[in-house]
Amino acid sequence: MKKVVIATRASQLALWQAYHIKAQIEKSFPDVEVSLNEITSRGDKILDKPLALVGGKGHFTKELEDEMLAGNADLAVHSLKDVPTYIPEGLELAAITERQDQSDVFLSHRYESLEALPQGAVVGTTSLRRRMQLLQKRPDLTVKDLRGNVNTRLRKLSEGQYDAIILAYIGLARLDLLKDIPHVEKLSFMIPPMGQAALGIEIVSDNDFIREIAASLNNEYSFLAAKLERDFVSAIGAGCSAPVAVNAIIENGTVMIRAMLGYPDGTHIMQKIEIAPIAFSSELGKKLADAMIAEGALEILSKAEAIAFKDEMPERM
Secondary structure (H helix, E strand, C coil), X not given: CEEEEEEEECCHHHHHHHHHHHHHHHHHCCCEXXXXXXXXXXXXXXXXXXXXXXXXXXXXXXXXXXXXXXXXXXXXXXXXXXXXCCCCCCEEEEEECCCCCCCEEEEECCCCCCCCCCXXXXXXXXXXXXXXXXXXXXXXXXXXXXXXXXXXXXXXXHCCCCCEEEEXXXXXXXXXXXXXXXXXXXXXXXXXXXXXXXEEEEEECCCHHHHHHHHHHCCHHHHHHHHHHHHHHHHHCCCCCCCEEEEEEEECCEEEEEEEECCCCCCCCEEEEEEEEHHHCCCHHHHHHHHHHHCCHHHHHHHHHHHCCCCCCCCCC
């Protein structure tokens, strides 16, 4: 029997994802035995400050990649939104699973909806992207940083440290955690980040059998959408923590990619959309980036990074 080792973060959600992929591989390849190499990533260890202040990239992926390069794992399962656009030599992002619900979701024990929050209400989020879009819509709110795993964040909400928090819907749904939250609202106005609600399968490049396994997990449309989003982020030089939203949607033979960036306080917002038939869409992400760069996107992002989490920004925790 052939053996395959998956590198995964040790968080509850990451393990759900890794076991999900393990089951799919063993179903498609009955002669393969899959085991997990559980790793605590740098991003899981740094809980006393926002990741946007830590610097660097790959907070949730580097240790997994190191294990693959050292020969201790054959592939890694990532939340695609955490995977930087730079992949180390010897590794490659070989497959993207079918996307699920990409919504960001409002959660509260006290208020029915985002609209129902009173002026000055405290909302928790780790994401500059969410902070930007939230404060554009509700500049009267107080946004505080929110770190920790999903259960820690939900505990802080239930303890009353926040009036509401915003998380990705898909992780809560996968772990069946929504049933205990009195008020849940999908935020349809929010543009997701690159890769939300899909899993990225990163492999060791020189292993043809692992490449075959990865191919069995790949969804063609999700792969294309992710490529265009990643092309956009790479072209503007934004890291995973930057106040950038980008989302490609493929419907009826057409690709639409939309992006939004600005200051984390919800000001200086820039938004654009590009549309093309699938057959002519391969450069659409870069085209969108070039159009936004021509209008000053790099200057906005540079300033956004300079002011992120500074004293003039909403209080952080």
